Structures are given as C-alpha cells and as structure tokens.
Amino acid sequence: MNFCHYLAPVIRTLDTLLSPPVCPVCEKHLSANDAPGRLCDYCDAATPRLPEMRCRLCGAPLNTALELCRECTAETRPWLAGTCAFPYDGPAGEWIRAYKYGRKTALAPVLAREMALAWKAHGKSVRPEIIVPIPLHWRRQRVRGFNQAELLAQFLAPQLGMRCVNALKRRYATAHQARLTESSRLKNLQKAFVVVDAEAIAGKSVLVVDDVFTTGATFTAACQALLAGGAAETAVLAIARA
DSSP, X not given: OOHHHHHHHHHHHHHHXXXXXXXXXXXXXXXXXXXXXXXXXXXXXXSOOOOSSBOTTTOOBOSSSOSSOHXXXXXXXXXXXXXXXXXXXXXXXXXXXXXXXXXXXXXXXXXXXXXXXXXXXXXXXXXXXXXXXXXXOHHHHHHHSSOHHHHHHHHHHHHHTOEXXXXXXXXXXXXXXXXXXXXXXXXXXXXXXXXXXXXXXTTOEEEEEEEEESSXXXXXXXXXXXXXXXXXXXXXXXXXXX
16 A cells, blocks of 8 residues: 555645745745745735736837837847746846845745746747756856756746756856846857757757846857757747846
C-alpha cells in the first residue's frame, strides 16, 4: 500500500492550516480557497498594469492606433511578438528588485501569473511551443542563489501549457546591463549566448522569458542565438517594461 498517496492530502491540509496563504506583497492572510501566488484585493487594485493599447513587440504603452512603438519601429526585432505585465516605474519595479536582489522568491508565482495573463491577452499572434529563460552566467547565479528568469519560466510553463527548456547558456559573464548605455548594451551582449539543447528547439516556436524589458538588447542576443541554432521563430515576455 502506498501510504504517501493517502498522506499527501492530509499533509497539504495541515500545511494550509499551519501556514495559510498570504499576499506576497503585504503579507495579508488570504482565503484558503484563493489561488496560490495571487495578490490580495488591495494590492491588486493598487498596482498599475500596462494599458490595453500597447506595442505588439515589446508591450510599451501606445497613444496612437499604430501597432509599434518608436523604439520597435526603429529597430529590427528578431521576434514576432512580445509583451510585459507591468510598467517598471511603480510597485512592480520594487517587487522585481526584492525578488532578484533580496531573494524574495515568494513573489515568483504572482509575477508569473501576471505574465501569463499578459501573454494570453496580447501574444495571440504567436503560438509558442516551449519556454526558454534567459540564462545567467554560472558565477552570477552562484552569487544570487537562483536564476530569476528560470524560476519565472517554471511557474509560467504549466499556466501556458508549455515545457520549460534551458536551451541557452551564457558564454561569459557580461557587465550589468542596467549600468550601460543603449549602444553599450548591444556590444556587451554580442555572442553572449549559445544554444546547448539544439534538439529541443529545432523547428520550434520559442517564448523567451526575462524579468525586465529595457532596450531589448538581451532579448535580441538570445533570440538571434536561438534562430541561428534552429528555432523556427521567437517571441518574448517579461514582467515589466522599463
């Protein structure tokens, strides 16, 4: 007899009673029936999302009937669709910093949930088959303790009905993108990524996941590597648009 099979529901019930779900932002107790990783009603209402009118390649807000923002019109993006859940200038930026640098990984489920909702609403033009997170260099991941994009992708995968594949590797440790100018970002990431699982991406439509979309330089380098490695097409998704 498999006692673990019968004990699992009991353990889950005890875990809920002893550790009731809380809002990952304000830590207010939630109902036991609430979906895990959601915001409380107050935090949900107080958090601005990106508007419905947004660039179809990066999620930037638009105030015209055009499909692309100024940046995406000027650039050649190697992906077919892209969006984000939040503007970075606001609570989401604080959450991302707490998540990445403060190791507040309890935020990952709610961030992934919002990303999934954004993709379902604004990524309909593309039907990706697998999710590939932006990799960290092993030294940086060792210091941070985890790869923030990979953890998001793992929560996203079941919500979008896809498989998460670590198909990319970072060749070398690059300088922090946030400290660089736009032109320096692109140069910093030249040939930074290499495909390490060509079989998984061969002929596939790939959704590339990261935490913040700023200039798109990281996504550009990653998508170019995936396309050169055999992917059929790429799309991108991030928590926030800076």
